[in-house]
Amino acid sequence: MKNTKRPGWSRLDNAAKVFPALANKKDSRVFRFACQLTEPVQKKALQQAAEQALEEFPIFTNIIRHGMFWYYLEESGKMPIVHEEDQNVCSRLYDKNEHHLLIDISYYKCRINFEIFHAMADATGALMFLKTLVVNYLKIVHPVLVHEDLSLGIDSTFREKDSDSFSxxxxxxxxxxxxxxxxxxxxxxxxxxxxxxxxxxxxxxxxxxxxxxxxxxxxxxxxxxxxxxxxxxxxxxxxxxxxxxxxxxxxxxxxxxxxxxxxxxxxxxxxxxxxxxxxxxxxxxxxxxxxxxxxxxxxxxxxxxxxxxxxxxxxxxxxxxxxxxxxxxxxxxxxxxxxxxxxxxxxxxxxxxxxxxxxxxxAPYVCQFDxxxxxxxxxxxxxxxxxxxxxxxxxxxxxxxxxxxxxxxxxxxxxxxxxxxxxxxxxx
The missing domain is CATH 3.30.559.30 (Nonribosomal peptide synthetase, condensation domain)
Incomplete structure (x- = not known):
């Protein structure tokens, strides 16, 4: 029998509501965090790390749709495809007429890039995700690290991560x-x-x-x-x-x-x-x-x-x-x-x-952030x-x-x- 269950949805937070209206080809409202490592990035490991991180941050797999009165977030069930950097920085991610993911994960030589449409998160939220992504990646590439204390202090629940603190x-x-x-x-x-x-x-x-x-x-x-x-x-x-x-x-x-x-x-x-x-x-x-x-x-x-x-x-x-x-x-x-x-x-x-x-x-693996x-x-x-x-x-x-x-x-x-x-x- 065909599954007709409607995807879950949630409201945009107060600050996020303006970004879909203001984003255009001139002003993408996309920001980038990057982490420079001491060794070249391995694509397959980064893809695995990204999927693990998104299990902790499922909100970043949502898409934006628009109704009669407001924009809203909807679960997509999609996963981003990690790729070598091949486009201009902070390129447009949101298009009102398309419904694709509003994040992008790429790499270039030793650098991991994470870009996100501002309606999804602010810089603090995006940084939480990137740090989780980097920790996951390094544990995959260097299995010896699983025995180390790699806690980031991010122990909040899904509900807490997804909360609208303005309200x-x-x-x-x-x-x-x-x-x-x-x-x-x-x-x-x-x-x-x-x-x-x-x-x-x-x-x-x-x-x-x-x-x-x-x-x-x-x-x-x-x-x-x-x-x-x-x-x-x-x-x-x-x-x-x-x-x-x-x-x-x-x-x-x-x-x-x-x-x-x-x-x-x-x-x-x-x-x-x-x-x-x-x-x-x-x-x-x-x-x-x-x-x-x-x-x-x-x-x-x-x-x-x-x-x-x-x-x-x-x-x-x-x-x-x-x-x-x-x-x-x-x-x-x-x-x-x-x-x-x-x-x-x-x-x-x-x-x-x-x-x-x-x-x-x-410390031996991470050089800097941008x-x-x-x-x-x-x-x-x-x-x-x-x-x-x-x-x-x-x-x-x-x-x-x-x-x-x-x-x-x-x-x-x-x-x-x-x-x-x-x-x-x-x-x-």
Missing amino acids: QYYNKEEKNSSMSFLGEKTVPIFHFHEPSTPDFFQQVTEAEVSTRQIIAAAKQYHTTVTVFLVSLLILSIYDAMEPRDRKKAVRIMVPVNLRNYFPSATVRNFFGLIAVTYDRKKQGETLEDVIAAVAENFRRELTKEKLEKMIAGQVSLEKHMAARAIPLIFKDIGMELSGLIAGARQTMYFSNIGRITMPKAL FFIGCAGRQICMCSYEDHMMVTCAGSSSPKDTERAFFRRLAEFDSDMIINTNYSGKED
């Missing part, structure tokens, strides 16, 4: 503007207006610096690594700016891992955004001036009370009865317009996934493993003056910085 921590009593995600329009904000690369090719420039040296530099200025690098980025944007634009303020959007404030084991999206706005004309031109202002901005915004209001503002919009009754086709138009407005009120994104750790027994997101404009992402800090600029904007200015400033704190790109550096 869990939504407090309808909190009062906040449901449109706060658009960013405040208090001062003129500098925004890049530049041509895209042919075919919207994602140009990636990664800098490898010493974790110890960058931490030491941040301590020299009595601040954190994130505040230090955001401050360098702000000054670099002004360095590359046309003189006529220097009267404008710079606004950097910084994703915040909400799990650090609200206990959650979800691998789905659970992040917020804070806006760091700096006006050099009013607040000063030295690195010390910028660090002081950025640090104060972080202190002001990164409180549990502020973040609770942020969650309330985001979730209340989707729970509004009038908004729920609007057909999806009109919701998409509204989200696209909101994305354009938000983009015009921002300069760049800066995302720090932080320090990545792996079991000590894997992380970046494909976007239509510009974004800087960073992570560190041991003494390898990777600071990566990615985007489809063609001129690279700002990136060059940023890396020049960064090189002042590590003269042995190594730069790698996936393009020739020649610009039209």
Whole structure:
């Protein structure tokens, strides 16, 4: 008898709802984590490791479908096919008219790549999966490792991994503007207006610096690594700016891992955004001036009370009865317009996934990690493993003056910085 059981489905989390509407050939909303090993990757073992990892993270085999009013996740029963890297980084994974997996696992020489559509997970959730994948792979290739302690501290249940933490921590009593995600329009904000690369090719420039040296530099200025690098980025944007634009303020959007404030084991999206706005004309031109202002901005915004209001503002919009009754086709138009407005009120994104750790027994096999997101404009992402800090600029904007200015400033704190790109550096 034919099995007519309908596949299981679940709602997208609050942050995920915008990504299907905003994803297009120019802006894939796909991000990549990569792990560099000390030896060439074996395809067959990686396929086996991927299937084992997906048993622990079944949500990543879901596909996205759309109904009358909302997008939703549906079980697919599919498994990704591991392959040698053969396409541009962060290529489009989501297409409204196709229903295929929204993850991609590939390899190149000694590197394992994991790409995922942002609607499925945030960087923290994707990193949980990649670490599990790498541990599984190394146990297969090196059976002696099965006797070692390779625990990653990921002992959550399927239900906990698949939970919607936005709904869990939504407090309808909190009062906040449901449109706060658009960013405040208090001062003129500098925004890049530049041509895209042919075919919207994602140009990636990664800098490898010493974790110890960058931490030491941040301590020299009595601040954190994130505040230090955001401050360098702000000054670099002004360095590359046309003189006529220097009267404008710079606004950097910084994703915040909400799990650090609200206990959650979800691998789905659970992040917020804070806006760091700096006006050099009013607040000063030295690195010390910028660090002081950025640090104060972080202190002001990164409180549990502020973040609770942020969650309330985001979730209340989707729970509004009038908004729920609007057909999806009109919701998409509204989200696209909101994305354009938000983009015009921002300069760049800066995302720090932080320090990545792996079991000590894997130290002889793991070199470094990398992380970046494909976007239509510009974004800087960073992570560190041991003494390898990777600071990566990615985007489809063609001129690279700002990136060059940023890396020049960064090189002042590590003269042995190594730069790698996936393009020739020649610009039209």
